[in-house]
Amino acid sequence: MIKAVAVDKKFEKLQAVTNLSLHVRKGSIYGLLGSNGAGKTTLLKMIAGIYKQDKGEIKISEQPIYEMPETKQRVLFIPDQPYFLHQTSLLNMAWFYEQVYTKWNAKRFKQLTTHFRMDPTKNLSRMSKGMQRQASFILTLSAMPDVLILDEPFDGLDPVVRQQMKNLILQDVAERGLTLIVSSHNLREMEDFCDYVGIMHKGTLLFERDMDELKTDIHKLQIAFKNVPEKSFLDGMDVLHYEKRGSVVLCIVKGKMEDISAYVRSYNPAIFDLLPLTLEEIFIYELGGVGYEIRNLIVE
Numbered sequence: 347m348i349k350a351v352a353v354d355k356k357f358e359k360l361q362a363v364t365n366l367s368l369h370v371r372k373g374s375i376y377g378l379l380g381s382n383g384a385g386k387t388t389l390l391k392m393i394a395g396i397y398k399q400d401k402g403e404i405k406i407s408e409q410p411i412y413e414m415p416e417t418k419q420r421v422l423f424i425p426d427q428p429y430f431l432h433q434t435s436l437l438n439m440a441w442f443y444e445q446v447y448t449k450w451n452a453k454r455f456k457q458l459t460t461h462f463r464m465d466p467t468k469n470l471s472r473m474s475k476g477m478q479r480q481a482s483f484i485l486t487l488s489a490m491p492d493v494l495i496l497d498e499p500f501d502g503l504d505p506v507v508r509q510q511m512k513n514l515i516l517q518d519v520a521e522r523g524l525t526l527i528v529s530s531h532n533l534r535e536m537e538d539f540c541d542y543v544g545i546m547h548k549g550t551l552l553f554e555r556d557m558d559e560l561k562t563d564i565h566k567l568q569i570a571f572k573n574v575p576e577k578s579f580l581d582g583m584d585v586l587h588y589e590k591r592g593s594v595v596l597c598i599v600k601g602k603m604e605d606i607s608a609y610v611r612s613y614n615p616a617i618f619d620l621l622p623l624t625l626e627e628i629f630i631y632e633l634g635g636v637g638y639e640i641r642n643l644i645v646e
């Protein structure tokens with residue numbers, strides 16, 4: 347659905363995005379994580395057709411987006427700083443969106459405005475940051491996009507509204523096959539929301555994973571032995587991390603749960619627990635292996 351191949355973007359001498367390729371499947375939610383200045387906004391603006399890449403190719407449903415009004419009809423972007431026409435109300439913005447977006451859904455606009463208790467006649471510039479963000483969501487979701495590009499979308503929303511917005515998006519993903527790419531600094535928030543996660547660092551995509559695979563492919567084992575076996579016991583597994591505390595062995599292992607389980611049980615452990623890992627722990631161990639410190643890349 348969204349395909350970026352070998353994309354570069356430079357601002358004068360600053361290389362903001364370098365040789366980046368990414369694929370987001372229809373109906374999925376792709377979380378783009380990374381520290382300040384990693385290049386997330388630049389990448390999102392290229393995918394939204396706001397910036398033109400210097401090199402490489404970006405296509406949405408096989409169509410280019412830059413200066414392509416037809417593709418832009420279906421691809422909406424919510425920037426990190428909401429932007430509205432000068433001194434205008436939500437109602438005026440709705441009128442403007444209706445002229446631009448052919449799939450504008452007036453009924454939905456009305457429902458969402460009522461649901462979020464927004465005064466559609468109030469000047470948007472006099473609204474709080476969180477209310478302006480809600481207004482952006484209401485307008486964007488009422489334009490019925492096929493692709494939604496969100497730059498740190500939930501900042502400034504209170505927890506209740508944040509959850510309601512996520513639910514609305516998830517409903518569109520399930521019912522209309524909406525495709526989403528969303529940037530964030532918050533790993534924990536992305537954990538429950540995304541199907542795929544990518545980490546950007548210094549303009550490149552350092553790491554990209556399917557969340558389901560990620561969670562089923564990596565395990566934390568806590569094993570207690572009456573007689574702790576030789577360290578060669580670890581050689582039979584793909585071990586990312588190992589600690590021994592007395593007769594208890596704690597390790598992080600990659601692979602299929604059934605295979606790991608059968609292997610460990612063949613050593614007759616006194617106690618054997620498979621514990622869940624958080625996304626942060628998974629990244630710490632996976633990226634630790636390639637020499638990156640996740641806590642330096644993702645700040646909450």
Ligand SMILES: Nc1ncnc2c1ncn2[C@@H]1O[C@H](COP(=O)(O)OP(=O)(O)OP(=O)(O)O)[C@@H](O)[C@H]1O
Nearest residue numbers: 357360361362380381382383384385386387388389
């Ligand atoms: N319009 C611009 N002109 C010049 N440099 C820019 C421009 N936009 C971004 N940059 C630079 O490109 C790099 C990547 O910026 P970008 O905003 O894409 O990062 P980001 O990952 O979104 O960061 P943050 O998490 O802080 O929003 C930064 O060094 C930034 O200063």
